[in-house]
Amino acid sequence: MNRQWIYAVRPDGPVCVDNFEYRETEIPEPGDGQALARLCYLSFEPAMRTWLEDFITYMPPAPLGQPMVGPGVFQVVESNTPALSEGDLVSGMMGWSDYIVVDDQVRVVPPGTPIPVMLGPLGGTGLTAYIGLLDIGRPQPGETVLTSGAAGATGSVAAQIARIKGCRSVGIAGGADKCRWLLEEARLDAAIDYKNEDVGDRLAEVCPDGVDVYFDNVGGDMLETVMGHMNMGGRVAVCGAISTYNQGMRRPGPSNMFEIIEKRLTLQGFVMFDHMDRVPAASADLGQWVAEGEIAFQTDVQEGFENIPSTFLRLFNGANHGKQLLKVRDPE
Ligand SMILES: NC(=O)c1ccc[n+]([C@@H]2O[C@H](COP(=O)([O-])OP(=O)(O)OC[C@H]3O[C@@H](n4cnc5c(N)ncnc54)[C@H](OP(=O)(O)O)[C@@H]3O)[C@@H](O)[C@H]2O)c1
Structure with a gap:
């Protein structure tokens, strides 16, 4: 089962949880040259609110009826390309979806840096x-x-x-x-x-x-x-x-x-x-x-797939203390 949060209704005023809809679908099959990746962390940006408008900013509008677009870190669980191995972490503009199919152009995260640091002050x-x-x-x-x-x-x-x-x-x-x-x-x-x-x-x-x-x-x-x-x-x-x-x-x-x-x-x-x-x-x-400790930072890591939309909203009422992330699971 593939859990998703769909961008369902364009906001008319402040963005709210009801602008998104929970859906369950089949886990997608990766084709040749592709890999299946599973969600570990999502990162949230205030600018994602601007992608909900129906005009082009420096990003195209988020498509209605599709999983909400957003940055995240996923882990490869099945690969049909030599460029990606099972266990690799990949990041970029992904979506609010438990499983996604990626191709060999996706950015592979170098091992070592903890994900909250990589998505926070070094991101x-x-x-x-x-x-x-x-x-x-x-x-x-x-x-x-x-x-x-x-x-x-x-x-x-x-x-x-x-x-x-x-x-x-x-x-x-x-x-x-x-x-x-x-x-x-x-x-x-x-x-x-x-x-x-x-x-x-x-x-x-x-x-x-x-x-x-x-x-x-x-x-x-x-x-x-x-x-x-x-x-x-x-x-x-x-x-x-x-x-x-x-x-x-x-x-x-x-x-x-x-x-x-x-x-x-x-x-x-x-x-x-x-x-x-x-x-x-x-x-x-x-x-x-x-x-060297010259830059102090805070990462605000919420948890749970069900809390994805409400975590996004934290940016707009200042509930977040530092970089807003959500963990669905740690990489294996
Ligand atoms: N140009 C670029 O390339 C680029 C890239 C990334 C981010 N950005 C921009 O950078 C800004 C910060 O983004 P971020 O990801 O670092 O988020 P963030 O600062 O970690 O979180 C957003 C913060 O904005 C404050 N806020 C919310 N509503 C406000 C309001 N009405 N008036 C004053 N402050 C308000 C809140 O802090 P308080 O509790 O202090 O109110 C909230 O914690 C955003 O405007 C974002 O669009 C630009």
């Missing part, structure tokens, strides 16, 4: 943080770097790279627990609890000389507030806009756009997979910083 979100902060934000030692979504998978790595590079690193996150983690574990210079504090007032307090680089994971009203605190020549690395994803993503921009002219700001969006040439250098640095 796509860590690489996004590295490229977004260093190549797009271009911070200089001594500058003030502000990160929103700072306790999350991407933000926590970006904020700590800023510290490693000699910047004053300030993070914005929701709730006292996450802010405590930012100060005590991630060793940032200051943290702002946007759920209980006024972000503008706190920015004036903890960034009295303004913000040089803003690593923006949130967009919306928070971007507008931060723009009022940017310094002349400041850079905004526009990584994501999670505060808008549940609103159909067609919100108007900040009302204070004139700040961009007045302060000669650069707002630059980026998508990690346009920068694959940077992956070897980024992986080497991130691997070293994680091994």
